[in-house]
Amino acid sequence: MVESKQQWKAWLYLSPAILLLLVFTVWPIFNTLRMAFLDGYGNMAAMGGATFEFGIENFLKVIDYDKFLDCLKTTAILCVATVPVSTALALLIAVALNSIKPLQKTLQTIFFLPYVTNSIAIGMVFATMFNIVGYNPVERAADTWGIINLVIQFFGGEPISWINQGSSYTANIVVMIVYIVWNALPFKILILLGGLQSINKQYYDAAKVDGTRKARVLTRITIPLLSPMLAYVIITGFIGGFKEYSSIVGIFGEKMGPPDDAGRLNTMVGFVYDALEKDRQGLASAGALILFVIILLVTMFNNKVIKKHVHY
Amino acid sequence: MSTTTVMQERDVKKRTFMQKMFKIFGKTGTYTFLLIMALIILFPFYWMIISSLKTLPEYRQAIPTFWPNEVMWGNYSKAFTTANLGNLFLNTLYVGVVSTFASLIITVLSAFAFARLEFKGKEPLFGALLATMMIPGELFTITNYITVNQLGWMHSFTALIVPFLVSVFYIYLLRQNFMQIPNELYLAAKVDGTSDIKYLWRVMIPLALPTLISITILKMMGAWNSYIWPKLVANDEAHQMITNGLRNAFTDTTGQADYPVQMAAVAIVSAPLFLVFLCLRKYIMQGVSRSGIKG
Numbered sequence: 001m002v003e004s005k006q007q008w009k010a011w012l013y014l015s016p017a018i019l020l021l022l023v024f025t026v027w028p029i030f031n032t033l034r035m036a037f038l039d040g041y042g043n044m045a046a047m048g049g050a051t052f053e054f055g056i057e058n059f060l061k062v063i064d065y066d067k068f069l070d071c072l073k074t075t076a077i078l079c080v081a082t083v084p085v086s087t088a089l090a091l092l093i094a095v096a097l098n099s100i101k102p103l104q105k106t107l108q109t110i111f112f113l114p115y116v117t118n119s120i121a122i123g124m125v126f127a128t129m130f131n132i133v134g135y136n137p138v139e140r141a142a143d144t145w146g147i148i149n150l151v152i153q154f155f156g157g158e159p160i161s162w163i164n165q166g167s168s169y170t171a172n173i174v175v176m177i178v179y180i181v182w183n184a185l186p187f188k189i190l191i192l193l194g195g196l197q198s199i200n201k202q203y204y205d206a207a208k209v210d211g212t213r214k215a216r217v218l219t220r221i222t223i224p225l226l227s228p229m230l231a232y233v234i235i236t237g238f239i240g241g242f243k244e245y246s247s248i249v250g251i252f253g254e255k256m257g258p259p260d261d262a263g264r265l266n267t268m269v270g271f272v273y274d275a276l277e278k279d280r281q282g283l284a285s286a287g288a289l290i291l292f293v294i295i296l297l298v299t300m301f302n303n304k305v306i307k308k309h310v311h312y
Numbered sequence: 313m314s315t316t317t318v319m320q321e322r323d324v325k326k327r328t329f330m331q332k333m334f335k336i337f338g339k340t341g342t343y344t345f346l347l348i349m350a351l352i353i354l355f356p357f358y359w360m361i362i363s364s365l366k367t368l369p370e371y372r373q374a375i376p377t378f379w380p381n382e383v384m385w386g387n388y389s390k391a392f393t394t395a396n397l398g399n400l401f402l403n404t405l406y407v408g409v410v411s412t413f414a415s416l417i418i419t420v421l422s423a424f425a426f427a428r429l430e431f432k433g434k435e436p437l438f439g440a441l442l443a444t445m446m447i448p449g450e451l452f453t454i455t456n457y458i459t460v461n462q463l464g465w466m467h468s469f470t471a472l473i474v475p476f477l478v479s480v481f482y483i484y485l486l487r488q489n490f491m492q493i494p495n496e497l498y499l500a501a502k503v504d505g506t507s508d509i510k511y512l513w514r515v516m517i518p519l520a521l522p523t524l525i526s527i528t529i530l531k532m533m534g535a536w537n538s539y540i541w542p543k544l545v546a547n548d549e550a551h552q553m554i555t556n557g558l559r560n561a562f563t564d565t566t567g568q569a570d571y572p573v574q575m576a577a578v579a580i581v582s583a584p585l586f587l588v589f590l591c592l593r594k595y596i597m598q599g600v601s602r603s604g605i606k607g
Binding site: 010020024027128185276289 | 338339342343345346349350352353354356357359360363374375376417418419421422424425426429430431432434437441444447448450451452453454455456457458459461474475476477478480483508533536537539540544554555558559562563571574575578581582585586588589590593596597600601
């Protein structure tokens with residue numbers, strides 16, 4: 001009796017969640033698949049009574065579209081460059097933080113700060129730091145080169161046009177890498193520090209007794225025991241990297257590139273949203289599915305590589 | 313005492329001295345490294361604040377000042393009116409509060425059902441829910457855009473709130489927490505004739521409060537930082553969210569824009585999150601380390 005009462009009660013409690021999930025999660029999975037395989041599907045046209053053939057034209061179009069390859073290239077470069085750098089830096093910081101007592105909490109709070117910021121808003125701050133303000137036609141030079149260029153000049157380098165008119169793709173990418181790494185550090189430090197604090201102190205005591213050197217302790221004890229967390233941080237880093245979008249909007253605005261070359265830094269996600277807004281949902285769906293498959297493959301590859309090195 | 317033992321003693325002394333030096337150097341090195349990194353992390357915030365207080369000519373000086381000569385508080389009021397920040401704050405607060413509240417109710421009820429009640433198909437259903445977490449959100453967005461359009465929700469708060477009310481991850485998190493509460497408490501409450509809702513309210517919710525606070529904060533942060541979805545479905549003035557409003561008000565990030573005012577706007581938008589973080593640091597860091605999602 002109690003059992004049957006629990007039955008309907010359970011479904012009653014679950015009903016709001018299930019209803020919403022059916023509409024906004026389950027249906028989209030099927031519908032996105034459907035739209036991807038209907039040639040040239042557009043919702044406005046569909047509502048107007050147009051019909052679409054079943055086929056793989058959307059996918060071919062996405063792959064054939066040279067801007068998509070540019071998006072893929074930018075996304076891949078950002079991923080490959082930022083994940084190792086931010087992971088290595090986060091590891092160093094976490095190990096250093098774990099080895100100190102005074103100031104540990106304060107520094108930990110400081111290192112977490114970038115996480116509680118709005119990636120668009122702080123992107124605008126980075127843009128001003130790299131930005132060249134006010135071109136002075138008389139002296140044929142900028143009024144101010146921006147703080148980053150001033151630092152470069154201070155160390156004897158030449159100022160670079162980072163994000164302004166006429167800036168190079170490489171310079172743009174460097175700015176993005178700096179910003180994304182800055183943004184990615186807090187989460188990684190948090191996870192790695194948590195992992196470090198849960199390592200049994202006995203390993204370190206044993207190493208001390210044996211007189212093991214610091215570097216060896218790091219490579220033989222800390223990193224192996226931390227490997228599950230490292231794996232987690234790397235995998236989520238790649239997944240996040242392939243979905244990069246709003247940090248670029250933060251720095252370059254919705255033009256997704258320097259003023260004279262809009263769209264130069266567009267990413268896969270940006271491509272999907274562009275197609276969506278232009279009422280080309282078939283194309284957008286195909287793009288999203290391709291992105292999904294790429295993320296899946298990269299994650300599987302990461303898992304395979306990592307499995308060889310992770311000690312659980 | 314033979315000479316060899318003396319030499320050995322001296323050796324040992326020398327070695328411990330070296331070790332001490334190494335330790336001191338190591339500690340100094342560690343602190344130097346950490347402080348430099350902390351400065352790099354903090355620098356953009358410092359730059360944002362001092363830039364926001366400068367006059368435009370001072371901002372443009374070839375040699376920048378590291379503290380404004382003349383503190384321009386006026387930039388803040390100018391930023392507030394230029395970007396219509398008051399309105400944006402209210403919109404974002406409304407969406408954040410309503411969606412957090414509704415989301416908490418849905419999450420608590422579902423987590424309770426999964427943690428405490430027995431029903432047919434419980435395990436497969438829970439498994440199916442978890443499986444949806446693997447699919448990237450972009451895949452849902454495309455269809456949800458169409459759905460919202462067809463429901464006539466375009467340019468409304470409903471479109472901003474309803475599609476994201478259910479988070480499988482939060483249900484999972486709270487269920488784990490609820491399961492740690494001994495079942496005997498529930499059975500005892502049943503014997504006493506306490507209703508489910510009363511039991512939830514009196515026992516489960518107080519015990520799971522830290523998780524609920526984490527969920528609340530993450531959900532509010534989500535509203536504060538959301539950009540893509542609002543841009544797609546509600547980018548009109550009456551419903552604009554704070555991030556979109558900020559980005560739209562200052563479209564130029566290069567060239568001749570009025571940077572001090574822009575930085576003042578960024579500082580105003582960043583401040584609430586900072587304050588919340590400083591007050592509720594523990595909950596935020598706990599929540600984030602378990603969820604690993606930004607916003």
